[in-house]
Amino acid sequence: MVQAIFFKIHINLHKAKTNMPRIIKLLFVLLFCSCAALAQNELYFSHLGTENGLTIDKSNTITQDQNGFMWIGTLNGLTRFDGYDYVTYHPHFHDSTSISNREITKLMVDKAGNLWIGTASGLNFMNLETGALKRYKIRSRILSLAEDHDGFIWIGTWNDGLYKLNPENDEMNHYLANEVVSDIYEDSRRILWIATYNGLLHFYPESGEYKRYITEAGKNSLSNSTTTQIVESRDGNLWIGTWGGGLNKAEVNNDGEIIRFTAYRETAKANSLGDDVVFKLCYDQFDNLWIGSWNEGLSLLKYDQQQLPPAEAGFWNYQASVNNPGSLSSNAVSAIFVDKSGLLWVGSSKNRQSLDN
Numbered sequence: 001m002v003q004a005i006f007f008k009i010h011i012n013l014h015k016a017k018t019n020m021p022r023i024i025k026l027l028f029v030l031l032f033c034s035c036a037a038l039a040q041n042e043l044y045f046s047h048l049g050t051e052n053g054l055t056i057d058k059s060n061t062i063t064q065d066q067n068g069f070m071w072i073g074t075l076n077g078l079t080r081f082d083g084y085d086y087v088t089y090h091p092h093f094h095d096s097t098s099i100s101n102r103e104i105t106k107l108m109v110d111k112a113g114n115l116w117i118g119t120a121s122g123l124n125f126m127n128l129e130t131g132a133l134k135r136y137k138i139r140s141r142i143l144s145l146a147e148d149h150d151g152f153i154w155i156g157t158w159n160d161g162l163y164k165l166n167p168e169n170d171e172m173n174h175y176l177a178n179e180v181v182s183d184i185y186e187d188s189r190r191i192l193w194i195a196t197y198n199g200l201l202h203f204y205p206e207s208g209e210y211k212r213y214i215t216e217a218g219k220n221s222l223s224n225s226t227t228t229q230i231v232e233s234r235d236g237n238l239w240i241g242t243w244g245g246g247l248n249k250a251e252v253n254n255d256g257e258i259i260r261f262t263a264y265r266e267t268a269k270a271n272s273l274g275d276d277v278v279f280k281l282c283y284d285q286f287d288n289l290w291i292g293s294w295n296e297g298l299s300l301l302k303y304d305q306q307q308l309p310p311a312e313a314g315f316w317n318y319q320a321s322v323n324n325p326g327s328l329s330s331n332a333v334s335a336i337f338v339d340k341s342g343l344l345w346v347g348s349s350k351n352r353q354s355l356d357n
Contacts, residue, residue, distance in 0.1 A: 118142025
């Protein structure tokens with residue numbers, strides 16, 4: 001189910017595209033309902049699901065195109081949402097101009113405004129001006145997509161490693177065979193970082209070589225080698241999600257070397273991280289870090305708290321409750337995305353677990 005968390009009061013109408021009025025009208029109504037709660041660090045979640053037009057209550061990935069449309073990748077197709085209405089794309093057998101699989105695993109809009117669609121069985125490309133769709137030869141499950149400063153598209157897969165695609169001529173290079181590549185991130189230094197299930201990689205595209213950071217007993221290192229996602233703070237630190245090791249902050253020097261890891265874990269402290277299985281990460285426009293867990297809801301680490309050591313930092317945690325219709329609909333967070341107006345969208349699944357009582 002897709003849930004929108006609305007926390008920004010100001011909407012810049014000067015940036016709104018011509019086909020955005022429906023979205024803007026909808027957002028004003030929902031923002032009005034949520035302002036009072038925000039002052040107390042509470043959030044009101046407005047829910048969108050099958051009752052509103054989605055084909056299934058399970059969203060894997062969310063993005064927004066240059067015209068303001070929201071795109072939602074689900075277990076049952078690709079959906080475009082304009083604030084009121086849904087248009088859903090499904091695969092059609094023997095039709096190479098349709099998406100290659102109904103399970104959409106990752107979405108990315110490139111600098112030219114085109115939509116890249118990762119599926120459970122390959123990569124697709126959609127020209128949003130013409131609606132034309134193209135399939136690529138990769139047949140693996142796509143987990144991650146990124147565009148670097150040169151316009152190359154990087155594709156991370158499940159057990160098939162990393163691909164580099166030149167969209168100008170469709171030339172493709174393959175690296176890290178047999179690895180799980182869960183995320184790809186180019187930082188402000190133009191360094192390419194790769195999250196894998198066997199550590200964090202500083203990747204050198206020119207040579208295909210890399211430096212791998214893993215958990216090392218007795219040393220300052222990652223708290224868990226199974227890394228899930230990477231984001232960068234405004235001060236140049238990397239924040240890395242891990243599967244079972246919580247949230248890691250990596251301080252990077254001017255040469256691109258990680259000089260220190262700091263782990264933020266779930267503890268007995270009331271305002272600690274909500275769960276050590278960190279699945280999704282996303283920064284908002286206020287430099288707050290939103291953290292989605294596999295099964296324990298959503299956490300928020302505000303910018304001032306990011307400067308504190310783990311023992312002092314405080315997280316705000318949000319979970320589902322059947323007694324609160326404005327809470328998360330599920331604690332299984334599968335996607336987090338901040339749109340152009342500053343609204344935070346959270347995708348989740350009811351299927352991984354039941355709601356809290």
